[in-house]
Amino acid sequence: MKHVFCAVILFFVFQQSFSQIVINELDCDTPGVDDKEFLELKSDTPNFSLDGYVVVFFNGSDSGGDSSYMTIDLDGYQTDVNGLLLIGSNTVEPFPQLLIGANVIQNGADAVAIYQASDFDFPEGTLATQTNLIDALVYDTTDADDTELMALLGVSEQINEGSSNNTNSIQRNNDGSYTVASPTPRALNDGSGVALNPITISTSQSQYNEGESFDIVFTAQDNVTADYEFSFSLLNGGFDMSDYNGDTTLTILSGQNSVSTTITIVNDDVDEGDEEIVISFFGLEVPYIAMNNDVVVRAVDDDYAVANFGTPINPTYGVVESTQPVGYYDSLDGLADTDLRQALQDIIANPAVVRAQTYADCVDILKQADQNPENSNQVWLVYLEQGRAKLDFQTTSNNVGAWNREHTFPRSRAGYFSIEEDEIADGIDVYWETKADSLRHGNSDAHGIRAVDGPENSSRGNQFYGEYNGPVGTLGGFKGDVARGVFYLAVRYNGLEIVNGFPDGMVGQFGDLATLLDWHRNDPPDDFEMNRNNVIYNWQFNRNPFIDQPDLVEYIWGNMVGETWEQPLSVAENQWNNVSIFPNPAKNQMFINGLEEKANISILTIQGKEIMTWVAQSNRSNVNLNLPSGIYLVKIESEKKRVVKKLIIQ
Known part of the structure; x- marks a missing residue:
C-alpha cells in the first residue's frame, strides 16, 4: 500500500506542475507590416521557472498540414512578478522577455500550444499532437474552422481574433474562456496584479x-x-x-x-x-x-576607403587586373560551338574545384563584391545605381530603405530554390560540392546575384530583361553587368538557356537574347566587374568568363557562333610561371623565389586596395609582414612579365 500511496502523490504533484502554465494572450495579426504580434504565457505562481517547456506553433493551411513551423525552447526563462512571460519581436511594447523575429506568427486558421517536452521533439513539420500537451489555442482571423487541427489538439473551439489588420488580441479569462479585446501585453487581463x-x-x-x-x-x-x-x-x-x-x-x-x-x-x-x-x-x-x-x-564612420577604380556609372578600365590562374581558359583554344560551350562549362562547373556557398553567405560576398568604390562602408545598388550602407541589409518584411539580394536570372524562371541550410552563413571555408547538374546551387551563385534596393527588387519581380529596363532616369551602367551574369548562369548550370523573346511559363528559359547581347556589347566589362569577379572567385573558385574574355559571348550566342575560338595571347605570354611565394599560409615573413630580374611587388586586399609596395631584386627576396589574418593578392611585375599570387595570412 505504501508504494501505491507514493505513486498517487507523485501523480498529483506531476499533474499540478502541468497546470502551472497557460496561454494567456495572443495577438497574431497587427496593422501595417504586422510586426507587433506577440504571445503571452501565464503561470499560476509568479517567477515560475519554465525549464522543460516548449511553445510550438502549428500551420493549419493546406500546405502546412496542421504541422509545426516554429518551436521556442523555454529553458532558462521564468515568468515575472505577475506570472507573465511576453514573447514577441523588439517592436512590441513593453519589451518582451523572450525575443523572436517580427512577423513570424501566422494568422490562421492556425494554433499555438505549450508542451512539457524538448524542442528536439518538434522538428519543423511535426504533426500537432496531444502527447505531453499542457495548453493549446486554435485561432484565426475570420477563417473557417480547422476541425482537423482542433481534433489533433483536443480543442473544442477556434477563436477568431478579427479580420485582417485588426487591432485586437485573444485574451484568456480566469474561467478558461476567451475574450477578444485591445491588447494588454505584460499586464493581467483582468486588471489585477502588480502595477509595472x-x-x-x-x-x-x-x-x-x-x-x-x-x-x-x-x-x-x-x-x-x-x-x-x-x-x-x-x-x-x-x-x-x-x-x-x-x-x-x-x-x-x-x-x-x-x-x-x-x-x-x-x-x-x-x-x-x-x-x-x-x-x-x-x-x-x-x-x-x-x-x-x-x-x-x-x-x-568618416574614415571610409575609396577604391582606385570607378563605379559602373563612372567606369574605369585596366586598373583592376584579373586574378585568374595561369592557363585557366587554355582548354578552350581551337574549339567552336557546342564543344566550346561544353569546355567552358567544364571549367566553371568543375566538381573537383568549384564551391557552392549558402544563400546567407551571399550577403557577406556581396558586401565585398558589390562594395561601392566611392565608399567602402556601402554596397553599390544595381538598377538604382547608387550606394547604400552595408548595415541596411533587409532583415524584416519592410524593404523600404534597405538592400537585399537580386537574382538576375529569377528563381521562378530558373527553377532553383532554397533549402533550410541556405539560411546559415557558415563562411568561406564551409561549402557544398557542386557540378553542372546542381541547378539548386544557382540560388546562391554570387555571379548571378546583385545587391539591390528592396523596393526596386520588388518592382523588377521576375520580368525578363527587355521587359524590365531599370528605373527611369538612371544611366543603365548595370546593363552589361547583368547580361554577363545571366550568360554565365546559362553555361554554368544544365537546364538554363537564353532565348529570343519572352518565353513566359517556360521554366529554365530566359529572354530576351537580343536585348542581352545589345546590353553586353554597349556596356563592356569595367574595373568594377573585374574586381567583383576576383572577389567571387575567392569564394567560389570559379570565374565569370564573360568578364575575363567578353568576346566569348559572340562565339556562343552572337555573330561568331561556329567560329573557332583562340584565346588572346596577352594573358599567358606575359606570365612569370617559375615564381613562387612561401610559406603560404604565412605569418610574419614572406619569401619570393624564382625572380629573374628586378621586380615591383605589391600586396593588395582581395578588393584590390594596395596596402604594401616595394622593389625586389632578382633571385630570392623576402619581406617582413605585419598584416591582419585574411586573404591577400601579391602582384609581381617587371617591364616584361607579371604574375598575381594569392597569399593567406594566418
Missing part, C-alpha cells in the same frame, strides 16, 4: 556622425516615488567603450519621470566602417520594466 512602470528610451535622430554628440532621454510612464538608479549599455560588436564618452548610470529623481544623458561619439582615424550603437537596459528591477529596448543608433 515601463521606461522608454528615445533619441532625436537614429543616425549621427563620428565626433557628434546626442542626448538619450529615459522616460518612465509614471513619476517615481523614490530616487531610482539604473544602468544601460551602448556596446555592440566592434563599438566598445573606447568609441564614446558619457555616463551610462543615471538616476530618475523622486517625483520625476525622466532623466537624460549626453553621449559623444569619438572621432578616431580608424576605418571601422559604419557601426550600430545598441542602447540596452540591464538589471531593471520591479516595478520598472523596459517599454522599448535595444534601440539602435547608427554611428557613421
Whole structure:
C-alpha cells in the first residue's frame, strides 16, 4: 500500500506542475507590416521557472498540414512578478522577455500550444499532437474552422481574433474562456496584479556622425516615488567603450519621470566602417520594466576607403587586373560551338574545384563584391545605381530603405530554390560540392546575384530583361553587368538557356537574347566587374568568363557562333610561371623565389586596395609582414612579365 500511496502523490504533484502554465494572450495579426504580434504565457505562481517547456506553433493551411513551423525552447526563462512571460519581436511594447523575429506568427486558421517536452521533439513539420500537451489555442482571423487541427489538439473551439489588420488580441479569462479585446501585453487581463512602470528610451535622430554628440532621454510612464538608479549599455560588436564618452548610470529623481544623458561619439582615424550603437537596459528591477529596448543608433564612420577604380556609372578600365590562374581558359583554344560551350562549362562547373556557398553567405560576398568604390562602408545598388550602407541589409518584411539580394536570372524562371541550410552563413571555408547538374546551387551563385534596393527588387519581380529596363532616369551602367551574369548562369548550370523573346511559363528559359547581347556589347566589362569577379572567385573558385574574355559571348550566342575560338595571347605570354611565394599560409615573413630580374611587388586586399609596395631584386627576396589574418593578392611585375599570387595570412 505504501508504494501505491507514493505513486498517487507523485501523480498529483506531476499533474499540478502541468497546470502551472497557460496561454494567456495572443495577438497574431497587427496593422501595417504586422510586426507587433506577440504571445503571452501565464503561470499560476509568479517567477515560475519554465525549464522543460516548449511553445510550438502549428500551420493549419493546406500546405502546412496542421504541422509545426516554429518551436521556442523555454529553458532558462521564468515568468515575472505577475506570472507573465511576453514573447514577441523588439517592436512590441513593453519589451518582451523572450525575443523572436517580427512577423513570424501566422494568422490562421492556425494554433499555438505549450508542451512539457524538448524542442528536439518538434522538428519543423511535426504533426500537432496531444502527447505531453499542457495548453493549446486554435485561432484565426475570420477563417473557417480547422476541425482537423482542433481534433489533433483536443480543442473544442477556434477563436477568431478579427479580420485582417485588426487591432485586437485573444485574451484568456480566469474561467478558461476567451475574450477578444485591445491588447494588454505584460499586464493581467483582468486588471489585477502588480502595477509595472515601463521606461522608454528615445533619441532625436537614429543616425549621427563620428565626433557628434546626442542626448538619450529615459522616460518612465509614471513619476517615481523614490530616487531610482539604473544602468544601460551602448556596446555592440566592434563599438566598445573606447568609441564614446558619457555616463551610462543615471538616476530618475523622486517625483520625476525622466532623466537624460549626453553621449559623444569619438572621432578616431580608424576605418571601422559604419557601426550600430545598441542602447540596452540591464538589471531593471520591479516595478520598472523596459517599454522599448535595444534601440539602435547608427554611428557613421568618416574614415571610409575609396577604391582606385570607378563605379559602373563612372567606369574605369585596366586598373583592376584579373586574378585568374595561369592557363585557366587554355582548354578552350581551337574549339567552336557546342564543344566550346561544353569546355567552358567544364571549367566553371568543375566538381573537383568549384564551391557552392549558402544563400546567407551571399550577403557577406556581396558586401565585398558589390562594395561601392566611392565608399567602402556601402554596397553599390544595381538598377538604382547608387550606394547604400552595408548595415541596411533587409532583415524584416519592410524593404523600404534597405538592400537585399537580386537574382538576375529569377528563381521562378530558373527553377532553383532554397533549402533550410541556405539560411546559415557558415563562411568561406564551409561549402557544398557542386557540378553542372546542381541547378539548386544557382540560388546562391554570387555571379548571378546583385545587391539591390528592396523596393526596386520588388518592382523588377521576375520580368525578363527587355521587359524590365531599370528605373527611369538612371544611366543603365548595370546593363552589361547583368547580361554577363545571366550568360554565365546559362553555361554554368544544365537546364538554363537564353532565348529570343519572352518565353513566359517556360521554366529554365530566359529572354530576351537580343536585348542581352545589345546590353553586353554597349556596356563592356569595367574595373568594377573585374574586381567583383576576383572577389567571387575567392569564394567560389570559379570565374565569370564573360568578364575575363567578353568576346566569348559572340562565339556562343552572337555573330561568331561556329567560329573557332583562340584565346588572346596577352594573358599567358606575359606570365612569370617559375615564381613562387612561401610559406603560404604565412605569418610574419614572406619569401619570393624564382625572380629573374628586378621586380615591383605589391600586396593588395582581395578588393584590390594596395596596402604594401616595394622593389625586389632578382633571385630570392623576402619581406617582413605585419598584416591582419585574411586573404591577400601579391602582384609581381617587371617591364616584361607579371604574375598575381594569392597569399593567406594566418
